[in-house]
Amino acid sequence: MLIDTHCHLDFAVFDADREAVICRARAAGVGQIVVPSITVDNFQPVLDLCATSPQFYPALGLHPCFPHAADSAMPMLEQALNNSSVVAVGEIGLDFRPDQAAPEAQLALFERQLQLAERLQLPVLLHVVKAHDQVLKLLRRHSLVRGGIVHAFSGSEQQAQIYAGLGFKLGFGGAMTHARAHRLRRLAVELPLEWLVLETDAPDMPLVGCQGQRNEPSQVAEVAALIAELRTQPIEYIAEVTTATAQQLLRLPNQR
Numbered sequence: 001m002l003i004d005t006h007c008h009l010d011f012a013v014f015d016a017d018r019e020a021v022i023c024r025a026r027a028a029g030v031g032q033i034v035v036p037s038i039t040v041d042n043f044q045p046v047l048d049l050c051a052t053s054p055q056f057y058p059a060l061g062l063h064p065c066f067p068h069a070a071d072s073a074m075p076m077l078e079q080a081l082n083n084s085s086v087v088a089v090g091e092i093g094l095d096f097r098p099d100q101a102a103p104e105a106q107l108a109l110f111e112r113q114l115q116l117a118e119r120l121q122l123p124v125l126l127h128v129v130k131a132h133d134q135v136l137k138l139l140r141r142h143s144l145v146r147g148g149i150v151h152a153f154s155g156s157e158q159q160a161q162i163y164a165g166l167g168f169k170l171g172f173g174g175a176m177t178h179a180r181a182h183r184l185r186r187l188a189v190e191l192p193l194e195w196l197v198l199e200t201d202a203p204d205m206p207l208v209g210c211q212g213q214r215n216e217p218s219q220v221a222e223v224a225a226l227i228a229e230l231r232t233q234p235i236e237y238i239a240e241v242t243t244a245t246a247q248q249l250l251r252l253p254n255q256r
Helices: 018-027 042-052 070-080 103-118 133-138 157-165 182-191 217-230 235-250
Strands: 001-004 028-038 056-060 086-096 124-129 148-151 168-172 196-198
Touching: 001 133, 001 196, 001 217, 001 235, 018 028, 018 182, 018 217, 028 042, 028 086, 028 217, 028 235, 042 070, 070 103, 086 133, 086 148, 103 124, 103 133, 124 133, 133 157, 148 235, 157 168, 157 182, 168 182, 168 235, 182 217, 196 217, 196 235, 217 235
Parallel strands: 001 028, 028 056, 056 086, 086 124, 124 148, 148 168, 168 196
Antiparallel strands: none
């Protein structure tokens, strides 16, 4: 069984054929899907979707690219996290690309959500773009006993080691399927397999050859197959280890 640890299955782009998408995922061996929120507006849609199947698990958080209503959103997030089905706080983090929100606003929102995760003893799903050093600095200041996942990991080997030391796993997805992703492919081979989890970020981050198309959770099987090829290990072993890692971190039931 495979787990897609980061899939926005609630997005409107899936409304017309969501059941077919889910069927294709199941056929590809994807037995569990983690669905993170990005704004207050999709807290309830994420919870409602995940309530339709024991294979779906919600994560609730406020994405760093949308920090503008943080003061009103944080009480709503804290209330929503009381739902017993929530497995993580996410998607949260920092995105320091020039076209995103001001770093100061992102930092304030991120720290407040880390404090919430710390208090509730929940893992976090991290969105980190051009900000690994800043994220690691903040993580060292908080006692996140449940760790988390660095979604779409894009850092260095040294940063990977630091994240692992803090109890974090690294999400590998469609980006590594592109031929130019030499560093990601090298890390997928050289890092301990127990540090890796699989993801799609569907509908975003399409695999090589699928640019411009909607990504789907079934594609996590292609990611697993590539890691198996690069590491020269059986895909069954890749699936077994990455699934066990995700289940242990997020406290998901073993549904094999």
